[in-house]
Amino acid sequence: MVVVAGVLFAYHANLFLDRSTATDRARSDKQAQQAVDREQSAFVSTVTPLDYDRYLPEAFTVLLDRPLTGGEQATLTALNGHRERVWEFLEPLGGRVVEHASYVEPFEDGNENRGHAQTFDLNLNSDRAAGLTINNMTAVKDSCHAPTAQTVVTIPPAGAEPRQGLLWDLTGGPTDKPHGPYVLDEGEPHEGQLYFRRNVVELGNGQSNMAFRIQPEVTTHTCRWHIVASYTDTTGSHEQRIPSGAGTFTTEAIPSQPVQYFERVPGSGWGCVGTVSRQGCPATELVQLPTPPTHRPVPG
Template structure:
């Protein structure tokens, strides 16, 4: 009899717990979903990673190299020797360990009718492009529907030496362009479409959005910020929408991007012109630059303009 009573009690407890589990399962599932959604929203909407352009594998068509100090007599001789060996990339390999920084010459042909400032030479448009990768681990999807560039500060270029290389071939690239020309109080324009095709030069977010999260692939973009006569530090304010509303996230989350301009009248200017060799201005060794005296009688920027026409 006692055994029967014990078994009956166990069966009763089992079925009671089973019934309780059935009646509370829906509530528990809702609670777990809410907790998961809350944890999902606690992490950043996305992570932005900046990658420098691989100059060796993907050199820009036109570029100059800036240095914050003058080249010595020996370095000037080594510079011309490096160019004679292998052209632009050899010059870059020589100047990089000396503190050289590469700046691209932004092509004016990319910017039709959108108010972007084009032009060549020291008073033209300059860029330092990079790759920007956006990735989200959120289980729920989100949409980036606006990205605005914000200039934090702008100042004259501090470079004292400029080494200008002749144009080389370069393939078209997919990406975004911002025009950061002018001082800090001038609002940046863009982003515009960099890709070849019908939408080139048109506002990117007029027809496009960026979908992230929910298993979406990473979004990788080439970013080409343009400046003219001033070096600017800047960041991006990205507006994104998810199930809880619209939010703004800063890119980069800490610090800022920097895009350098080229000084119009550096202390040293070295221009490698196709068919002419090295033509130099400023505090340079004349033996390495036989046409320096002729160039000093020309208008500022003439050499660079002629080299790229």
């Protein structure tokens, strides 16, 4: 009987202890889970260059870091301006595509700057259990310098079709403040509006990832830059850099005085300016060296 009584006493004592401490243990476990959750990065950003082998803009320029040889010039001018074949030839030589500005007028804040862009896809994803809200993204220039490409190939010399996504104005030099991001959405009434004036990005807590097509535009300077994302969660307001660490994006400008300049004039053939062979360039008198888009300082 003594043994039975002791067992029953121990059982009920443990049961009482479990019940009396259950709330504290649950609270402690929840706090530990939240602490582990907050140790993770708020969100992860993934940058993907556009695949121009699958999608090539109607109007674009290719930049190269060296002049084309005589044989390469002959090959280029023999391609008759076929967009895909020109890119297929120049890409292995180190060519980079620069897209002509999509047409957006006017921007919501009165900004009139337009430049040339190197577009990329930005994907944001969070594995956090708790939700977070990105309420602003700001572009920050790290450095800007004169464009260094030596060869410029343009097909054709006209504007490009609009593209959905977000546009940042990085035009001008290192002291010119970036503006945006603006909405790019052809034919929609909110095109040209400041995106974060009316929108936020919800991540974490099982939310789907958020994908943006980013179109940063420059004029006279090639710029290295990054994004500062401002977000809030249950602990308050924070900021996170995109890309992480000391990473930057680079957006190239088209030089106004390249060593070689090739432009396909519709209906007239190639025009070739600079240190180039004039053979295969019947439209040379119809082209001029590229002029950067107009940059006007924007108040604020």
